[in-house]
Amino acid sequence: MPLDNRSVTAIIVSYNPDLDGLKSLLGAVIPQVGKLLIIDNGSKDSLKSWLAALYPAVDLEDLGQNYGIAKAQNVGIAKAKVHGAGYVLLLDQDSIPAQDMVSALLSAAEAQLAKGNRLACVGPRYEDPRQKNPPPFIKVTGLRLERQICASADSILEVDYLISSGCLIPLSTLDSVGGMREELFIDYVDIEWGLRAKQMGYQSYGVCSAHMKHDLGDNPKLFLGRHIPVHSPLRHYYHFRNAIWLYRQQWLRLNWKMVDLARLARKFVFYSLITAPRAEHARMMTLGIWHGLTGKMGKKISNG
Structure with a gap:
């Protein structure tokens, strides 16, 4: 058919x-x-x-x-x-x-x-x-x-x-x-x-x-022979906030949480140390982690 x-x-x-x-x-x-x-x-x-x-x-x-x-x-x-x-x-x-x-x-x-x-x-x-x-x-x-x-x-x-x-x-x-x-x-x-x-x-x-x-992200950054996708600090805020929120869902498999959390930690180090503006990336990722833990979701409408 x-x-x-x-x-x-x-x-x-x-x-x-x-x-x-x-x-x-x-x-x-x-x-x-x-x-x-x-x-x-x-x-x-x-x-x-x-x-x-x-x-x-x-x-x-x-x-x-x-x-x-x-x-x-x-x-x-x-x-x-x-x-x-x-x-x-x-x-x-x-x-x-x-x-x-x-x-x-x-x-x-x-x-x-x-x-x-x-x-x-x-x-x-x-x-x-x-x-x-x-x-x-x-x-x-x-x-x-x-x-x-x-x-x-x-x-x-x-x-x-x-x-x-x-x-x-x-x-x-x-x-x-x-x-x-x-x-x-x-x-x-x-x-x-x-x-x-x-x-x-x-x-x-x-x-x-x-x-x-x-197109995945902004212009990728070449690092140790690999092209790493890079987003804006604001996108990294959402990425980290929503990842942490997802880990808090009881229905999600524990092994998936552990594997993805390890990847998230590596991303935090990379974007904080390698990708400019480093301080702003670190600040927004940290804020995202906090909001994910506290359940502050939806569109980010302020700097706080």
Whole structure:
């Protein structure tokens, strides 16, 4: 039975996007899906007239202010349900899917469902053009973080979670697992959802035949032969706050907490000592840890 890409509604979350990049993304994804929604987090310049001129079939929801990626994704998911979608495809504004990415993901998803597996989501192998190697899929076994490498072009790998961009999720799974945690605002939103789904018996899969270009963070820093993704101090605040918040959730496996906490500690040392402005990175990461411990969540609206 042929795959029906019309069952897929793509959801792009935008915030002050580069219009040339957004145009490339829209050109790549529109032919692959049944419907496309843009949920805009209060960009300073309205996208309405730009879209009306170039892509009149694209549905734009302007939230008026920046509510964070989780809220925007939930708004898009709710609209997709109204439209009767079978799947949602989550996308960031700085991603470019390959021309057959959706078909590859949909084929993998349908195959898992046909086997009777409880499917959380499927996602592509993404490549940051600024880095030398495609980031691997992630799985924690015991006290080891295992980087799942594609042994062949058609490998399908069990993973703990997938980055949200490029993630194809059945609407039925979202009905059971629930949506994204809006209090996280940004960072760890996809990790929390993937781990929550896994805890509830749903499995995520990395699909090696599906490809996507995706910019991870700001310009990466070359350190000891590796390209390390770098974010702003504010993003590091959210990253550390939400990681600590996640560790406090009783349902999360202890071994996953321990492995990720060790990674977080290494990141704190690296960004405090290597990445300028070092003092501001250290201050914001420390503040994030404190707010994660005390449960101060949502959008950061002050310096305190």
